[in-house]
Amino acid sequence: MPDNVEQQKQQDDRIVFLREFLKHPNQVASIIPSSRFLERRVMDQANVKTARMVVELGGGTGGTTRAILRELPPEGKLLVIEINARFCARLQAINDPRLIVHRGNAQDLQEAIATHGLPAPDAIISGIPFSTMGHDTGSRVLNAIKSVLPPGGCFVAYQFRKQVYELARPLLGRAARVELALLNIPPMRVFRWEQQPA
Numbered sequence: 001m002p003d004n005v006e007q008q009k010q011q012d013d014r015i016v017f018l019r020e021f022l023k024h025p026n027q028v029a030s031i032i033p034s035s036r037f038l039e040r041r042v043m044d045q046a047n048v049k050t051a052r053m054v055v056e057l058g059g060g061t062g063g064t065t066r067a068i069l070r071e072l073p074p075e076g077k078l079l080v081i082e083i084n085a086r087f088c089a090r091l092q093a094i095n096d097p098r099l100i101v102h103r104g105n106a107q108d109l110q111e112a113i114a115t116h117g118l119p120a121p122d123a124i125i126s127g128i129p130f131s132t133m134g135h136d137t138g139s140r141v142l143n144a145i146k147s148v149l150p151p152g153g154c155f156v157a158y159q160f161r162k163q164v165y166e167l168a169r170p171l172l173g174r175a176a177r178v179e180l181a182l183l184n185i186p187p188m189r190v191f192r193w194e195q196q197p198a
């Protein structure tokens with residue numbers, strides 16, 4: 001994509017993102033999309049380069065989605081579950097046969113995977129805000145993640161606050177890795193868990 005087209009797209013994404021944040025602050029939880037720096041951290045933690053099937057929870061305007069698609073092998077699949085209709089429309093405009101956009105709630109992850117006839121994911125990447133969604137919803141999402149991840153599969157969550165760590169600890173154990181990504185607004189923690197053999 002030429003530089004000026006890319007810049008215009010980024011600008012449009014930022015405007016849509018901010019508008020949706022103003023309408024749904026607890027769901028969107030950030031005023032601008034994730035930075036390239038944060039995207040890089042997340043891709044590395046989730047080993048997207050070697051994944052065959054990735055799930056993204058909360059694709060937003062698609063910056064992180066495109067970052068995953070840039071890394072994903074040609075035969076890979078990416079399922080994005082996004083709750084917001086406006087964001088889903090932008091995600092559906094990404095022209096890539098590996099991408100499946102599912103409008104729905106992350107807590108229905110298991111059903112979404114089954115609906116699209118997809119295999120168990122190697123990685124689940126999540127930017128949905130565990131700090132504002134409430135304890136019960138957060139627990140349902142994490143239970144769904146636990147139920148679909150095969151042994152060795154990883155869950156990578158980038159979050160401003162630490163709630164996800166407390167919620168996930170009883171299910172997924174202590175985070176194997178926590179990194180701080182400072183070059184983002186706001187600065188984010190990147191948590192990574194790996195599903196242990198049963």
Ligand SMILES: C[S@@+](CC[C@H](N)C(=O)[O-])C[C@H]1O[C@@H](n2cnc3c(N)ncnc32)[C@H](O)[C@@H]1O
Pocket residue numbers: 027028029030032033034057058059060061062063064065081082083084087104105106107127128129133
């Ligand atoms: C912080 S934004 C991240 C957007 C994008 N991935 C990025 O990093 O720029 C959180 C996203 O999660 C979505 N979201 C929030 N709760 C959700 C839920 N329960 N299920 C699916 N998507 C959700 C929001 O609509 C929003 O797109």
